[in-house]
Amino acid sequence: MNLKMMRGGACLPMLCALGLGLFSACTSEGGSKEAASTPATVAATSLTAAAPDTTTNAVATTAPKDSTATGDSTAAKAPAEVPVKDEAADNPGAILPHKRIVAFYGNPLSKRMGILGEIAPEKMLAKLDSEVKAWNAADPSTPVQPALHLVFVTAQGKPGKGGTYRLRMSDHLADTVIAWAAKRNAIVFLDIQIGQSTVEQELPRLEKYLKLPQVHLGIDPEFAMKNGAIPGRKIGTLDAKEINYATSFLNDIAVKYDLPPKILVVHRFTQRMVTNYKDIQLRPNVQFVMHMDGWGDRVLKKSTYLAYIKREPVQYTGFKIFYHNDTKKPGSKLYTPEGVLALSPKPLYIQYQ
Incomplete structure (x- = not known):
């Protein structure tokens, strides 16, 4: 894929002390670039700051085809509602499908990685309250479970001391977000x-955090780089084997500490971000969410959801809403809860960035 580095629109911030750029998840405008087989554009701007600030945007020109309109045999066989096989659903304390998770995403050290760090904590929690209220009103049959989704290991534009192009956040940051979440009886994703x-x-x-009953896991294949690739210059990928390690790890923790089922959220907005999805192994103590992570107008986001989430089903589905990027196109409006609930299958994990 030929990615062109640009200035403006988004940023790859810098940590002054470390000289490392942090990346925000998510990024494609609806993820359409693969479906259209067109070059993507990644916006990458370096800022000088004392904390991470970043959003990388991969923009394409056309949306993926609606899976119900293609001649692909897999798409043609896709049911109206993707069947969910979940041995964990009846376990004590299982969240899905009994509740819908509404999460705020980001990093408290950054005002530009997402709503979690964009505004002051109390204002952020009050805004989360308003979104929870809206979702409860839109679907009273499915109570909302609030959540905070912290980017705890962040991709880097430079190799860093270990040469791995990633930066681990401090335990203090995780402790802080977990404490904020407790004020709203919210769960936490690292x-x-x-x-x-x-x-x-x-x-x-x-x-040490996943053994807490309220803490769960997210993985972003966009920044899982192979063959020496550098984050931000191309879109990364994870294979089912790597994802299976994570589900096994979570399942073992749930058993070891006698916990309610753990939830794993995997971000996705292109096909190649997750390979061999049919080989993903579901576990009796893990609930799996494949999460549509692309930004753009509503038509583009719906097309991406159908092409990469519905068409390649695993278990539960998620949908991300970007307060800023989803309205970049003139005339674009944010998806409302009612609009998201019109999707099939109905997402049970909703993330706001």
């Missing part, structure tokens, strides 16, 4: 952007 590291190398450090 998200990892592994750069040139591996899932196997990053997860053991998280056990």
Whole structure:
């Protein structure tokens, strides 16, 4: 894929002390660039700041085809509602499908990685309250579980001391977000952007938090780089084997500490971000969410959801809403809860950035 580096629109911030650029998840305008087989454009601007600030935007020109309108045999066989096989659903404390998760994403050290760090904590939590209220009103049959989704391992534009193009946040940051979440009885997701590291190398450090019943895991394949690739210059990828390590790790933690089912959220907005999806192994103590992570207008986002989430089903589905990027196109409006609920299957994980 030929990616052109541009200035403006988004940024790859710098940490002054470390000289490392941090990346925000998410990034494609609806993820359409692969479906259209057109070059993508990544906006990358370096800022000088004392904390991470970043958003990388991969923009394309056309949307993926609606899976119901293609001649592809897989798409043609896709049911109206993707069947969910979940052994964990009846376990004590299971969240899905009994509740819909509404999460605020970002990093408190950054005003530009997402709503979690964009505004002061109390204002952020009040805004989360308003979104929870809106979703409860839109679908009273499915209570909302609020969540904070922290980018805890961040991709880097430079190799860093370990040469892995990733930066681990401090335990203090995780403790802070967990404390904020407790004020709203919210759960927490710790998200990892592994750069040139591996899932196997990053997860053991998280056990101290994942053994808490309210803490869950997110993985962003966009920044999982292979063959020496550098984050931000191309879109990364994870294979089912790597994802299976994560589901096994979470399942073992749930058993070891006698916990309710753990949730794994995997971000996706292109086909190649997740390979061999049929080989992803579901576990009896893990609930799996494949999350549509692209930005753009509503038509583009719906097309991406159908092409890469519905068409290649795993278990539960997620949908991201960008307060800023989804309205970049003149006349574009944010998806409302009612609009998201019109999708099939109905997402049970909603993330705001």
